Amino acid sequence: MKKQMNKKNRLREYIIFMNSNMVNIKKYLPYIVILSLILSIISFFIAVISKNMIDYLLHIDKDVNILIPTVISLYVLSAIISYGYTILHSIFYDKYKIKIQKVFYKSLLTADYVFFISLGNSDIYYRMFTDISTMVQYYIRLIVNIPIKFLVLMGTTIILVLWSPIICVLFYILVLVQMILVFIFKNKIKKNYKVLKEKEEALIQDISENCQRIDIIRSLNLVNYCTEDAENSFEKYYQQDIKLTSISKLHNILLSLISQLWNVVILIVGVQQIFTGNLSIGTLMGISILATYLSSAINEFFNIAINYQSTIVCYDRFCEYYNRSTSTAALNNPSTFSFNKYIDFKKITYSYSNGKTVFYNFNLRLNKDSIYLIKGSNGSGKTTLSRLIARFITPQTGDIYIDDKLLSSISENSFRKNVIYVNSFPMLLNKSIYENIVLNAKYSESEFDNIIELCKLQNVINKHGKYSPKGLRAGGLSQGEVQKISLARAFIRKPQILILDEPTAHVDYESAIDLIDAIKNFQTNNHSLIIICSHDIRLNSVSNNIVDLAKK
Known part of the structure; x- marks a missing residue:
């Protein structure tokens, strides 16, 4: 029941x-x-x-x-x-x-x-x-x-x-028999269909992951191993497919056979009815x-x-x-973003699912109108800290405050308008440079031109075109140019808090200097809080506010 x-x-x-x-x-x-x-x-x-x-x-x-x-x-x-x-x-x-x-x-x-x-x-x-x-x-x-x-x-x-009436009764007898067949085969078809879909999804997942790990597969000479493993998975999948097909086909054949027998019966009954004049x-x-x-x-x-x-x-x-949406728009009476003093971390504890604890009773205050360089070796928590501030993840214990408001109490829309996160592998859409920068931002043409000058992107625009429909996934851009476009996209939104995760990673010395200058000038003009998470020594000159997570 x-x-x-x-x-x-x-x-x-x-x-x-x-x-x-x-x-x-x-x-x-x-x-x-x-x-x-x-x-x-x-x-x-x-x-x-x-x-x-x-x-x-x-x-x-x-x-x-x-x-x-x-x-x-x-x-x-x-x-x-x-x-x-x-x-x-x-x-x-x-x-x-x-x-x-x-x-x-x-x-x-x-x-x-x-x-x-x-x-x-x-x-x-x-x-x-x-x-x-x-x-x-x-x-x-x-x-x-x-x-x-x-x-x-x-x-x-x-x-x-x-x-x-006689033929109508015969037809519904046929329907009753078909219903019995349907319910006999129903659970078998359902069970085998579910198993087939699970095998199909697992197979595609394995192939997709292997394609992403192609460098490891080739370096370890695992091409034949992976091919044979995939062949075994294909074989199991097709065996299940054949099983489902055979059950479904048997079901359809029996239904068709009953229908054909019914047609013969109707023909016989109909002819008899014709001869009797009915x-x-x-x-x-x-x-x-x-x-x-x-x-x-x-x-x-x-x-x-x-x-x-x-x-x-x-x-x-x-x-x-x-149902995995975690938008704070569903909060009761969410607060509006305002930032006048500081971000406060109070007794923060955060652990990953593998059991590794990154922060334990961690405390930190980051003041407005400043640039902070968050340093530390790999695994020290730089990226975790940036994701906590960007509200991508939440601490298991402790609280994060913006001024006197809980970070988690601020409405999603209000928060995203004022806090921007830029990671070390920036996203470029298959659109023009102009569209990649502005997206849904509110701006004036003079502001756009100032941002282009600030990020030293004029040469990139001259080379590729401001409105070129070719798109940027086709390549032709250096990693430094990609980072500048990503930074310009953040700047044009005039965030009050800007989080930069490894902004100079994978870029040459000249591009790194351009990025550092752009960050300094933007902060001076907009009085934002800029948080840079990086172990790149080239960024040591960007700020005197240095937080070393190795000493947390």
Whole structure:
């Protein structure tokens, strides 16, 4: 009973979630439903008119000149409407899927930082494309196909009862047998589908990780080892795929066999009914057409039942990542960012999942309108400290204050407008230099020009073009130039707190000097707090405020 309740709750949650994300695209729904309904009505008319046409053809005194063009016209009209329905359905499906993908992507970007950096490309790909596609397809079938198919089921049943009660009863005996088959195979298909997806995801994850570790694989001469390991994984995956295919095929063959036997039985019963005068040839033909529509409706109900489990599996996998959002926008009465005095670390303790403790009862005060150089060897906590201030991670114990406000109490939007973090491997979008710098910043053209001059980017713009559509992923930029663009992107937002993690890493001496000068000048002009985490001795001259984490 408890398991059944959990299933109902998951379905309810799924429906509520899908419905809440249909805003702005609901306008397509009435048109899709109306077109689907018109197609069903046309199908009924075709069956009825075809019945009369056959009966009239067998009677010389009956005129069929009107019925033949009517049937042809209905088929043509059905084809035209079907084309329009397909296009509209495709637009609705794509827009719906994009909406879900958008909210999923946004939730990922606000997910717990430690969790986010642990994700592989395949983890995100499967949930964003495979799982979301399954969720959207199923929900559209649930809200569009099922109501229409139910009406088809009712209408067809009424007509069949009127034409031949015996054949109608035989048809529902067939449905009962098919239902038994569906429930026999349902759990087996579900179980094997889940195992197949797990193997598929694990396989893609392994291949993706090996591609990222290609330098290690080649240096240790592990190419053959990895290839053989992948071959074994492929073999296990395909064995599972064959198993699922064989079960699904057996299920479909049995359903098809029962349907064929039913057609033979109907033919025999129908012929007997014709000879006894209880049924006309036209009526038998009409029943044959209606049986196709009825089978389609029944199969849709079966498919909804069969696909329910796989859809809920996809939804659960989706929620596993979607519910990881840690945005403080959900706080009760979040405070607005203000910074007048200092950042205070009070008895901070932070440990990683591997058990390594980076900070224990750590205390530190960083004053406004200053530049601080945070030094220390690898593993001393420089990057951890910068991530704590940037609010990517939170301490296990202790508190961080900005002036007298808890860092965690400040609203996400307000915090991000005033605190900027730049890491040692800056992100460049596949856009122009101009777009990479400004993104969504508010600025004037004179401010942009000043930033270009401050970061000494004029030569880069002269070389590559300010608005070049080629994009920057194509290469041609040195690491120093990339760092300057990243710094310019931070400067143009005029942050009150700027955190720079290894800003001179991987750059030459001349570029390092340019970066140091830009940092000093920006701080002088804007009176920001700039926190530089680095062990680069070239940065010793940037500030007299040096914090050595080796002595913490």
